Amino acid sequence: MKETSYNPQLSRRKFISNLGCLTISFSLIGTDWAEAKPKIVEENLPGALRRQPRLDAWLEVLGDGRVRVLIGKMELGQGVRTAIAQVAAEELDLALNQIEVHLAETERTPNEGYTAGSGSMENTAMSVRYAAAFARQKLLEMAARRWQTESDQLTMANGVVSRKGKKQTLRFAQLLNGAQLEGEVKLPVKLKSPETYRYVGKAIPRTDIEQMVRAQALYVQDLRMPGMVHARVVRPPVYGSKLLSFDEQAFASKAPDLLKTVIDGTFLAVVAADEYQAVLARQSALEHARWSSATPLPEGQDLAQYIRGFPAKSQKVKEQGTTEALDQKDGKTVKASYFKPYQMHGSIGPSCGVALYKEGTLHVWSHSQGIYPFRDALAKMLGLEAEKVHVIGVPGSGCYGHNGADDAATDAALVAMAMPGTPIRLQWMREDEHAWEPYGSAMGMEAEARLDDTGKISHWRYSVWSDGHSNRPGGNPGNLLAAWHLDKPFPQPSMGYFGGGYRNSEPYYDIPNLKIDAHAFEGPLRVSSLRSLGAYANIFAIESLMDELAEKARQDPLDFRLAHSTDERAIAVMKKLGKMIENEKNGPNEGIGLAFSRYKNVASYCAVAAKVAVDKNSGEVKVLGLWAALDAGQVINLDGVINQTEGCLIQATSWTLKEEVGFGQQQISTRDWTSYPIMRYTEVPKVQVVVIDHPELEPLGAGEAAQAPTAAALVNAIYRASGKRIRNLPVKSVDEVG
Structure with a gap:
């Protein structure tokens, strides 16, 4: 599968227009088509698809005939990209390398809430299955009308529709001819019969495993951009502690490579061009900050009894x-x-976020489990319209639930707002991860x-x-x-x-x-x-x-x-x-x-x-x-x-x-x-x-x-x-x- 890169310099409109894709969306009612023992489901569309039934919210046909699947879920190590590709390739009669899966991105992929509760297969995969099956059905109908024949006289394989007994073929892109057809997935939808499966149920290797083994750029922690600088947060020592004072002048004299200090109440962050210099600046800042005390924790208590009290x-x-x-x-x-x-979650890779505030829009790259809920919370915190916060999901190194991903991205966003036009990469220290995660x-x-x-x-x-x-x-x-x-x-x-x-x-x-x-x-x-x-x-x-x-x-x-x-x-x-x-x-x-x-x-x-x-x-x-x-x-x-x-x-x-x-x-x-x-x-x-x-x-x-x-x-x-x-x-x- 070909993966798209993350380029913060492109606006969403330019990003989409530069992809050379043809978006498909249909509203026609289905007719019969040739398939061995199709499974006709008459009840309800899967949950996520029921809430967002527009086909173009889930699938895009690219100019080269491949299909891009858009999902609102994140890759958290569960292999969702591979599984989703299997389902889509199955229903569209495509090869696996003809499917590209685009992970969660606000205003681009469906809003599927959180990637949590082991729900990706039950909800997302089934939504993609129905959307892909419906798209297949409509593509066959379009070809049948073009050739003035019936759908059951056609076959589909590898992005090409063929007419039985005739030397007539149409690639998906030819069939669509640049059109964007609008509409919704509607029942009945005919799904492939399990007896015909080529991919579903098989042990298909994940393509990202080799990248992990070779330590190639894969995670948000690996993300780099031109002009990027590095930041670290200086945390209070305990819950509830407040920043009483910070000797910024003395601190600056000991941190010659410092680019900026960001202070907002008790939030304190330091920025440097080099990551190691940011780490050193953080350490020095800790020595020049004074904090209030806070409510003591219940040290020495029998916690098993204590929580019942x-x-x-x-x-x-x-x-x-x-x-x-x-x-x-x-x-x-x-x-x-x-x-x-x-x-604790104990994520091997400390939480990390990348942010860029440019031309009134805040772009954030995060391994958040829920990009839309996170966007809404972040926008309210910063006083921005939700449409002015663009969150792009990037896998993180370790998750297992609600760890520090949203928090690290929020930290990066605060620094980015103070340094417009500069990409900010902010990674937590290990002690941040262990002491402050939920x-x-x-x-x-x-x-x-x-x-x-x-x-x-x-x-x-x-x-x-x-x-x-x-x-x-x-x-x-x-x-x-x-x-x-x-x-x-x-x-x-x-x-x-x-x-x-x-x-x-x-x-x-x-x-x-x-x-x-x-x-x-x-x-x-x-x-x-x-x-x-x-x-x-x-x-x-x-x-x-x-x-x-x-x-x-x-x-x-x-x-x-x-x-x-x-x-x-x-x-x-x-x-x-x-x-x-x-x-x-x-x-x-x-x-x-x-x-x-x-x-x-x-x-x-x-x-x-x-x-x-x-x-x-x-x-x-x-x-x-x-x-x-x-x-x-x-x-x-x-x-x-x-x-x-x-x-x-x-x-x-x-x-x-x-x-x-x-x-x-x-x-x-x-x-x-x-x-x-x-x-x-x-x-x-x-x-x-x-x-x-x-x-x-x-x-x-x-x-x-x-x-x-x-x-x-x-x-x-x-x-x-x-x-x-x-x-x-x-x-x-x-x-x-x-």
Whole structure:
């Protein structure tokens, strides 16, 4: 696939006009066309396409016959470009190299909100599928009218329409003849039958992997422009601290290469022509700035208990039957409390943004997960019209949720506004990333269940305590870090989306009586969306308790789960996992544990097993193997699904065994990789993933499915290896378990 370059010197109008493309958009009602067993869908268009049904919002036919697909999603390492190209090439009968995928860009691609929640395949890929199928149908109709024949007498391949039995062909560009046809995608749309697929379901390699391996320019961190200068932000030492004074004259004398100092309230940035000089200037600026103190953090508190002491807004998630039997003291009930600490995204590449303010328009290059919501928030913060802020999505090195991408781009924009006409590249320092990014909330869970005389769960009661799980920009400047520090600051809003806190809090099992409650608190640290939101902690608690219940019922853990499952797809992934590990043998101090979940209880099914060894002397846990069986509906790119699942397994293992945001009374203390360790390459175990494909079904997002059950599989394995139940994360050492 050919990729377009990012050129801030071109206006959007010139950029589009210079591409030599012919935009196609149709409003005609379809007629029959030749295709083996077409799938006719009569219900609704996919969500994103339903909201923006104009075909020219999704597809452009270029002058050379290739097709450019426009999507509002970002490439976050999930391989969305490749998967989207597969879907479009399939429906348009094109080769993969004839499809170009253009990532999120305001006023150019559809507004698809955020790239989050494993929704790119369910929403974007399906929107592109319908748009491409509709375009194919219309192109055939146009050719049929040109030749005064029927559509079923035509074929299409590699951007050329041919007439059966005739030596008549028309390339897409010839057929359109420079016209721009307007209209909307309308039902019915005939989709290709899975039996005819050439690309969908195959393991198509991503074209950007080679660029990564060769360390070629790929990420926003790599972006360079003529005349670009470099900036760094000088952060306050703690949350809530204010800039009292800055000795700019003394600072300037020690920073001879300084181009500019930008001060707006507590926001302080330095600019230099060379990046290293900007780093040195930042260090010097820290020595000449005086800051106020702020509200102390709860150092030394038992965080698991501390978060339950916050004022909380409680809500009933679900109640079914009665749970009074859980209060009986007859030995049939198992009850336990669980805890997950604050965790960070830990992006390998520190967040970065590039900005240029020129001729009244602010151009911003960012790895934001939501370019339109970010644009709206940034425009309000700066007092600009939204149309005067042009955001171009560029992949970033590491994401996993709402990290510092929007904030770094905001920092760059503030500096760019102070230096019109100059491209500004602003990258965070590692300590900025670790100390100021929005974390995943600490969470407390309490679960209890009762077994009946047959060993089945009869009653279940569950409570979860959590901060919010989404404070994304969402058009609100108060969710941008720099907006808190301006001379006229925007206050940080109260808790964002709390639904993420009780995501997957309801067990996906057949239990007649249950009660689920959620308690929302506002904690001391900045929080937002981290991969899988609350599902990771909730499934850790639920599947740990399921293991204890299985033991109490004297049943095999897998059989116990199967006995409580009625969903055939859930049963299938659990049985597949059982087959994957049936020949694994445990040595001394080794154990195998498993867990299951259905992501959000409506998306992908995933069963995970882990094998660990526990050192009897040190209590150190070594992970020997990880297995996952996954059902994500129809597979678009098999390689992508496997890669994402492997990534989930390894990252969740790192969370479970190592990761915890630490803080003292004054500030975040985990500001580097030594104080916040993550899993190293040498610690990665053997990993095996099996995907159950359902080409007859719609695809389900797979990017977060394995994140949730991995923690429980690990701690259940640790129990079998050591006899100790883990209820507080991270594990670090089994000897630390009381």
